[in-house]
Every structure is written in C-alpha cells, then in structure tokens.
Amino acid sequence: MTTKHTYDMGVIGNCAFLALVKQDTAISWLCWPRFDSSFVFGSLLDTRKGGEFSIKPATEEYSSYQFYRENTNVLCTEIENEDGRYRVTDFAPRFPQYDRYYKPLMLIRKIELLSGTPRVKVVCSPVGNYGELPLSRRRSSNHIAFLGLEEEIRLTTNIPLTYILDEELFVLNEPKYLVLTYGAPLEAPLESTAERFLRSTVQYWQKWVKSTSISSFYQEAVIRSALALKIHQYEDTGAIIAASTTSLPEAPGSTRNWDYRFCWMRDTYYILTAFNNIGHFEEMEQYFHYIANISTKVKDKYQPLYSISGGTELIERELDLEGYLGNKPVRIGNDAYTHIQNDVYGQVLVALLPLYVDRRFLDSERTDSQKLIYDALRMIDKTMNMPDAGLWEFRTLAQYHSYTYLFHWAGAHAARHVARRLRNTEMEALATRLIEEASQKIEECFDTKRGVYTNAIGSPHLDASTMQLIMMGYLDPASEVAKIHLVELEKELKTPEGLFYRYRHADDFGTPETTFLICSFWYVEALACVGRVEDAIREFESLLTYTNHLGLLSEDVDARTGSQWGNFPQAYSHVGLVNAAYRIAKKLDQPNFV
Structure with a gap:
C-alpha cells in the first residue's frame, strides 16, 4: 500500500x-x-x-x-x-x-x-x-x-x-x-x-476568535481555517496570498510546481465572502482597498494575479535547488500574470458591490469607485467575444469559458445593482445589456443531450467550476436543470472518495493526477444549494479527514491515498471550508455565535 x-x-x-x-x-x-x-x-x-x-x-x-x-x-x-x-x-x-x-x-x-x-x-x-x-x-x-x-x-x-x-x-x-x-x-x-x-x-x-461570527457546525475546523486564512493577509497592503510556499508539487513528478505567494484576482469573490461569512469586516475592508488600489493602476486590462504590493511583473524563473522531496523545477515568479483571464472584471465588480449595499462602508469610500465600475463594465463589453485562458490558466489553450461568462453575468448584475442605487440610467442600461449577452453565451455551453453545462462553448469537457452556476444563482437551485447539472458533474469528475477533479481532460502538462480541494468544497456548497443537505454534511465530514495533524489543508489531494500535495497551507482550501460550513449551517438554520 x-x-x-x-x-x-x-x-x-x-x-x-x-x-x-x-x-x-x-x-x-x-x-x-x-x-x-x-x-x-x-x-x-x-x-x-x-x-x-x-x-x-x-x-x-x-x-x-x-x-x-x-x-x-x-x-x-x-x-x-x-x-x-x-x-x-x-x-x-x-x-x-x-x-x-x-x-x-x-x-x-x-x-x-x-x-x-x-x-x-x-x-x-x-x-x-x-x-x-x-x-x-x-x-x-x-x-x-x-x-x-x-x-x-x-x-x-x-x-x-x-x-x-x-x-x-x-x-x-x-x-x-x-x-x-x-x-x-x-x-x-x-x-x-x-x-x-x-x-x-x-x-x-x-x-x-471570540469576535468571529460562526455557527456551531464544526466550529473547531472553521476556527482553524479562519486563523490560517487571517495570517495569509499581508496587512501592510491588504493583499491575501494563495499560499506561503512555492514549488510544492501538485503531484509527485508532475512538474506542476508553482509559486503561489501572490494575490489572484479570481479568488477575490470567495475570499471576501469568507470574511463576510465569519463576520470579520476589518480584513474584508483591507482586501477591498488592495483591490481598489490595483484598479486605479489598470490601463488596458487586469492581470490574473499581482504581487502583494500590487506589482505587475512576476517574471517566472527556475532555481538550482533540490526541490521538495526531489521534485523539480523550483520556480519563483508566476508566468500566469501574462495570461488573458477575463473573469477578473466580474470578480472586481462583485468585490465592489459591498461598498454600496453594506452600510459599514462610509460614503467617502465610494467616491472613486463609480469610475472603477464603469471601467470594469466596459472591459466586460470589450472581452465578451474574446477567448481566454480560464480560471485554471491553461497555458496553450484559449476558449470561450462558461465560468468567465458567469462572472461577466454576475459582475454586470452587481453593477446594475449599484447603478439603481445611484440612479444612473446609462450604467444600468449597459449592465442590463451585458447580463443578457453573458446569459446567451452561458447557454451556448449547454449540452442538451446530457443536460449539463460544459466548460466552454463547443467543448464536450466538464469542469468543476460550473458548479458556481448553481452557487451564484444563475441556475435556480430548486430547478431540475440545476439538479441534473450537478449529477452529471458527479458522474464525470467525482472520485469514489467524494473528492473532485477540476477537469479530467488533458492540459499543457497531461491529465491531472490529483483532485483540487476547493472544488470538493464547492461540491458541498452545491449539494446544500440544491437541497441535498444530508449529502452535503456527509461529504463535508469526509473532507475533514484530509487535513494534516493540525487541521491544515493543502491545495491538492490524491484520491487513492488521501495524500496532501500542492502548496501548503492553501488559503483557497480554507476559504472553501469556511464557505461550505456557512452554507450548510444556513440550511440547517443554526444560529451564529458572536
């Protein structure tokens, strides 16, 4: 064995x-x-x-x-x-x-x-x-x-x-x-x-911890995740890094060894949601200011990731080091900063929404954000018909990804919400048009034979990120469409142990060998959304067995052995745990304790 x-x-x-x-x-x-x-x-x-x-x-x-x-x-x-x-x-x-x-x-x-x-x-x-x-x-x-x-x-x-x-x-x-x-x-x-x-x-x-608002559902695990997530925030700028390490392999010998000491725009929505779910406004506000600061520097496009200081050049190079357990190459920097990843505009818009709906923010903090909202909306408009690398950052493959269109849709919804508060009819009209266009693109990803949304227009492949169609409300969680979509994803991407692959088709480095932990937590959330709460609890409890001796989570798990791989600890995985526990607790209607 x-x-x-x-x-x-x-x-x-x-x-x-x-x-x-x-x-x-x-x-x-x-x-x-x-x-x-x-x-x-x-x-x-x-x-x-x-x-x-x-x-x-x-x-x-x-x-x-x-x-x-x-x-x-x-x-x-x-x-x-x-x-x-x-x-x-x-x-x-x-x-x-x-x-x-x-x-x-x-x-x-x-x-x-x-x-x-x-x-x-x-x-x-x-x-x-x-x-x-x-x-x-x-x-x-x-x-x-x-x-x-x-x-x-x-x-x-x-x-x-x-x-x-x-x-x-x-x-x-x-x-x-x-x-x-x-x-x-x-x-x-x-x-x-x-x-x-x-x-x-x-x-x-x-x-x-006492100031954290969490339910009684697996409190200990949520507290450890919250504590781990907190120290991944670089307080000087508000940035939150994906992990503290570089080049811990996603699977032994895979060469998927990346530097994760940066701030990914694709994580914005989930991180802000996690801090909001545990009632921690201070961290949420600091992270918002980091995002807003980056937004003021953007000229023609957002990068998928930035340094903790908002730096834009993250040049990737290899070091002459042994590597973790001999796994080479050891990389610093991350070439993904050069990629086209168009879901970032929707991520920024969804991140800006709390400025207008959360009364804890002051009017003065909203002053410059109208321009940011307009700029992001225009970028959605500009990139609506452009392929991109997707959230998994394919290095040699550009497609029209359903996940990107979902964030076009969600970002435009957020912008329309703001426009109505500001009584800005021009912004509202633009946002409404983009909502409709993004919806049409998402529907082009629907496979009528299988009743499932694929990862991209014209592609037969499935992708765990499309569970977000349910979680973000694009699909009515109570609908048959949502339930069938989730069942089809289970058939293709779920392991017998309940873990989820991001996708199963080959990419630039071959077929993925390990499961991606955040996808497994998305699955728990999706189960709770569609009303399969008992299944959600069972799968959540199973995921807790993949922590190390201290309750810390890695990025990837080998489904066959239960081994941890990838950079560690992975903030994104702990965000997934916090949000999944919150989703289940809401379904169980458990009270929050402050």
Whole structure:
C-alpha cells in the first residue's frame, strides 16, 4: 500500500510574515522581509542550501507531538526521548499597541523543560538569495548577528552563544528563549519581554476568535481555517496570498510546481465572502482597498494575479535547488500574470458591490469607485467575444469559458445593482445589456443531450467550476436543470472518495493526477444549494479527514491515498471550508455565535 503523504508541519504568522515549523522543530520555511522575498530558512526545498533553525534532542530516536494553543496561531512542539521531554513554543508576535497592531519581523522560540534532563542542540544558520548567499556571523555579548542581507538578522538568546556557534549539545534545565529578528532588533529584557509578547499574542488571537461570527457546525475546523486564512493577509497592503510556499508539487513528478505567494484576482469573490461569512469586516475592508488600489493602476486590462504590493511583473524563473522531496523545477515568479483571464472584471465588480449595499462602508469610500465600475463594465463589453485562458490558466489553450461568462453575468448584475442605487440610467442600461449577452453565451455551453453545462462553448469537457452556476444563482437551485447539472458533474469528475477533479481532460502538462480541494468544497456548497443537505454534511465530514495533524489543508489531494500535495497551507482550501460550513449551517438554520 502506498504511504499517505501529509505535510508534517504547522504555520505561524502575524500578517507581516509566515513560517512553517516541522514536527522535528525545524523552521523549514521563512521568507523575510516579505511573503514573496527569498527564504532565510528553506530546507523545505533544499536540505543543503536551505539553512537551518532547529532545536533537536541528543538522540535520533524520539517522539514528537505538535499542537496549537487553543484558538491561536501559537504553535507548540513537544519532543520526548529517553533523556526527558521538552516543549518548543513558536510564535510571531501580534497584538494591539499605540492604536495599531504590533507585528514585527520577529520569530520567538521558547524552550521549556517538561520532564527529565533532556540535552538539546540549537542550530541557527540563515541564508540569503534562495540559498546562494551564505551569511557571515558576528558574535556580540548576548546575540549573534548574521550579515550579508539588506538588513541584519539577529539572534538574541539566553543560551550560551558558544553552544549555538559550535552546534554543541547542552542540558536543558531552565526556560530558554530565542528571538530572531530582521531589521530592528530586540532591545529590551529578553525573558520578561518574550513572556509578555507571548501572553499578549495569545490574548490577541483568542479575542479575535471570540469576535468571529460562526455557527456551531464544526466550529473547531472553521476556527482553524479562519486563523490560517487571517495570517495569509499581508496587512501592510491588504493583499491575501494563495499560499506561503512555492514549488510544492501538485503531484509527485508532475512538474506542476508553482509559486503561489501572490494575490489572484479570481479568488477575490470567495475570499471576501469568507470574511463576510465569519463576520470579520476589518480584513474584508483591507482586501477591498488592495483591490481598489490595483484598479486605479489598470490601463488596458487586469492581470490574473499581482504581487502583494500590487506589482505587475512576476517574471517566472527556475532555481538550482533540490526541490521538495526531489521534485523539480523550483520556480519563483508566476508566468500566469501574462495570461488573458477575463473573469477578473466580474470578480472586481462583485468585490465592489459591498461598498454600496453594506452600510459599514462610509460614503467617502465610494467616491472613486463609480469610475472603477464603469471601467470594469466596459472591459466586460470589450472581452465578451474574446477567448481566454480560464480560471485554471491553461497555458496553450484559449476558449470561450462558461465560468468567465458567469462572472461577466454576475459582475454586470452587481453593477446594475449599484447603478439603481445611484440612479444612473446609462450604467444600468449597459449592465442590463451585458447580463443578457453573458446569459446567451452561458447557454451556448449547454449540452442538451446530457443536460449539463460544459466548460466552454463547443467543448464536450466538464469542469468543476460550473458548479458556481448553481452557487451564484444563475441556475435556480430548486430547478431540475440545476439538479441534473450537478449529477452529471458527479458522474464525470467525482472520485469514489467524494473528492473532485477540476477537469479530467488533458492540459499543457497531461491529465491531472490529483483532485483540487476547493472544488470538493464547492461540491458541498452545491449539494446544500440544491437541497441535498444530508449529502452535503456527509461529504463535508469526509473532507475533514484530509487535513494534516493540525487541521491544515493543502491545495491538492490524491484520491487513492488521501495524500496532501500542492502548496501548503492553501488559503483557497480554507476559504472553501469556511464557505461550505456557512452554507450548510444556513440550511440547517443554526444560529451564529458572536
């Protein structure tokens, strides 16, 4: 039997940076100073060049137990061997201070004795330029400075520096602290400051969770997803990245290894919906401002994705690294930014709609948005008869995708809603015409023999994204058409385990080998929409078995083995979980708890 592969690590972050911590205590991934910067620790992609930051025991044989402090992004890893047991608590400080959030480029690691007399070895060797730049070390009285990057990386600790510099074992007999900083160092008492930051960070996250509005339906899973999603937002600009990693393969040997540390326009609607569903307006507002900022820069078209700063050139290149479990190539950048993906205009319009229907937004925030709405409507008009790469970003195939036309339809609906509020008859007339034209195009995708909407005009292939026809209300969920459409998708794209492929036809890299997790959550939502609530609950419960030991989701799942693949953790998958749980809870009419 093939071994089930799961990612044996947890994620921590503070909306300024993210880090992955393995069950052996190693920081396997940490990019500084931005989400999309080079890693300073990247053993995830290269065990030789990736540097190391670990707190390992004296023996190779040991057991490990990893868990989050309840309702937080503070991660604990307990290591036990014949000598004793110790706990490493890892966190990125985040808490309110001086009327804003304190979120420094600072990783704090607390090591505490639990039993016995364990001996541990701390290794700290950051690198630069994706492993090509070794850093020099400078020893000071209570810290080690790592030099060679634009700013200093500093390790401040109460562990004797000799033990760290020489990578020697020492007996753990009292709490030890390691504070790693990029740029501004810690210039305060070490132990008391680390403990204060830990208390304040735990309190921040637990208070954040308490302010979340969710039903009692699988609360624990929704809370973990919400916490994971939150730290994928780069608070400085409001951008939300798809994942913190690059080049974790969609399937072993597939070469489908992509950099996901960017913000995809196609995710806009689903992300905003997720934050709205859990009652978190602050994150929704920040993300809206990021989208609005991009909209002001657009000249002739929107790109499918942008950098966290709104940057437009995401040039893709390959690095000379081992790759995750030997999977090459390792890529940074993403060539998809050059693709034509026309559903983005509808995504932007649907994203702008809350400005006009949600009274939490102020009138002043709507001032410039009328021009954005007009511009997006005109782009829908301009691209109505143009083929595109579709939301799955086919690299060598342009088609007239039903999903694109669905967002033309939905975006024009949103614009018409706004036009009526503004009493703008010209905008209303344009939006109405585009609704009708998009509807006609969608109907051209309907296969009358099978009673199903295909992925594109003139194509026989089915695509999981067409479940959105039901979820977004293009098809009446109570209609026979919707029910038959869903049954036909089940026949072709659903695995016996209940997982869903995006599609089954060959693309630029062959036939997809793994299922795409967000599609499985869309399926749960579609089931709930058409009234098959018991089926939806059963499938949702099944999907929860594909998390790792901490409740974190990857991008892809191998249906045969249940293995996790793709970039990790995948914000999009956690968005899917949040929205599916919300849809079921509404059908069950379960109350929200605040």
